[in-house]
Amino acid sequence: MKFKNFPMVPRVIFGAGSFKQLGEILLPKRKSSDTPVIYLVDAIFENQEISKQIPVLFSDQIIYVSTDEEPKTEQVDALVSLLKTNYPELPAAIVGIGGGSILDLAKAVAIMLTNKGKAEDYQGWDLVKNPAIYHVGVPTLSGTGAEVSRTAVLSGPEKKLGINSDYTPFDQVVLDPDLTINVEKDQWFYTGMDCFIHCIESLNGTYLNAFSQSYGEKALDLCKEVFLEDIDSSSARDKLMMASWHGGMSIAYSQVGVAHAISYGLSHVLGIKHGIGNCLVFQYLEEFYPEGVALFSKMMDKHNIILPKGICKNLSENQLNTMIKVAMAMTPLWENALGANWQDTITESKLKSIYKKI
Structure with missing residues (x-):
């Protein structure tokens, strides 16, 4: 019998207010001022206090993403194309800040920046060939398990199915219960x-x-x-x-x-x-x-x-x-x-x- 050898999130920080340590966590990953950290953030937080706390430096970019709909493969492809067009080098990190949709989107973008083709090509199990770039999950909702899972669930042209792979889990997760205070x-x-x-x-x-x-x-x-x-x-x-x-x-x-x-x-x-x-x-x-x-x-x-x-x-x-x-x-x-x-x-x-x- 062959047993599964699944990866786990290697680093996690938990505690009220731990989001404030995100800048410290990301600092060692920054190669230069020209290598940005890309923050994918639920659009509901635009102009909110949480956005003011995001540790933006140098050429970092915050991209606000609507979660009115579930994340789609074409959305992942569009974000990857945007980042490759705007930046000559791969980002230092992708950081997802939001609920399960944003976390899945961040995982998928981190994977597709280093793998050829379209996101829909990787919907399934163990189809990803190359490691993702460093990616961080910051959940603002509790329940989806997206912060710890090895899948990035996406709706594609033919199906809704995750990118399930050993390269999908986050490298770092920040669990700050205070980020869930204002959830309806x-x-x-x-x-x-x-x-x-x-x-x-x-x-x-x-x-x-x-x-x-x-x-x-x-x-x-x-x-x-x-x-x-x-x-x-x-x-x-x-x-x-x-x-x-x-x-x-x-x-x-x-x-x-x-x-x-x-x-x-x-x-x-x-x-x-x-x-x-x-x-x-x-x-x-x-x-x-x-x-x-x-x-x-x-x-x-x-x-x-x-x-x-x-x-x-x-x-x-x-x-x-x-x-x-x-x-x-x-x-x-x-x-x-x-x-x-x-x-x-x-x-x-x-x-x-x-x-x-x-």
């Missing part, structure tokens, strides 16, 4: 549920092992504390940031499952953001995760979350078929959830019935 309630819940669903899918999967189980159980316990108990806001921020980290580690050595596979189709066709997409799907997966769905319902009730309805009500047959095609292509996710014979359970009609409930 619904966004906080949806992103936190991404972590919760990671845990449920990992802990109930056929790929489960002691490594993924140890991280998944801890992340699940933290999610229960944050979303079911009454704890102070500072402690909740700390715990959810740690839950996100542990949840991401749990799936690093296992895999996600049914909710993620189905939500990829939803996102690819309708542009539904990942967190809420998982929630929209998960509520109807009692057949696969009965205990998890029961907990999810309790969490929604406690925080007065009402999910939108009728999302798929007026979809054309072509749209539904595209969703199904994207979801059915997630073979490792289905195998983790249901085993090698997953196609005995998951059929096109089965998926169509779930989508039509949403």
Whole structure:
């Protein structure tokens, strides 16, 4: 038996206010004043306090990126082309500051600066040939696990699928819970549920092992504390940031499952953001995760979350078929959830019935 030899983030700093040390962290990576650090920052932070704290020096550039839509392969290609045109040398670093979309975008740009072709060419598993340039992740939301995962999830012309490789993980992560203080309630819940669903899918999967189980159980316990108990806001921020980290580690050595596979189709066709997409799907997966769905319902009730309805009500047959095609292509996710014979359970009609409930 051959065991997976996955890389992990080699350096991480955690603590309220740790973002202020970013300049110190980046300084040794600067070759000269002409070699910039490129900051990819969620556009929501433009003219906000967090942007004023970004340690810009010399020829550094801040690029504000809208997260109204999920990151796309063509967006990665456009950013890489821009950087190669504007700078004769490779940047000293790519720094992603934002939620999962920005972190995935930063990982993908760092990879594509050193690999030929288009980003869509690398959607899959272990297709990247050359190491990425130095890249740093600074999450401003907690739950996606993008800060620790070996994938950069992108929507391409044909599919939504990650660039999964040993070169994808960040070289450095800055975990500052204070950066999540002003997250809106619904966004906080949806992103936190991404972590919760990671845990449920990992802990109930056929790929489960002691490594993924140890991280998944801890992340699940933290999610229960944050979303079911009454704890102070500072402690909740700390715990959810740690839950996100542990949840991401749990799936690093296992895999996600049914909710993620189905939500990829939803996102690819309708542009539904990942967190809420998982929630929209998960509520109807009692057949696969009965205990998890029961907990999810309790969490929604406690925080007065009402999910939108009728999302798929007026979809054309072509749209539904595209969703199904994207979801059915997630073979490792289905195998983790249901085993090698997953196609005995998951059929096109089965998926169509779930989508039509949403």
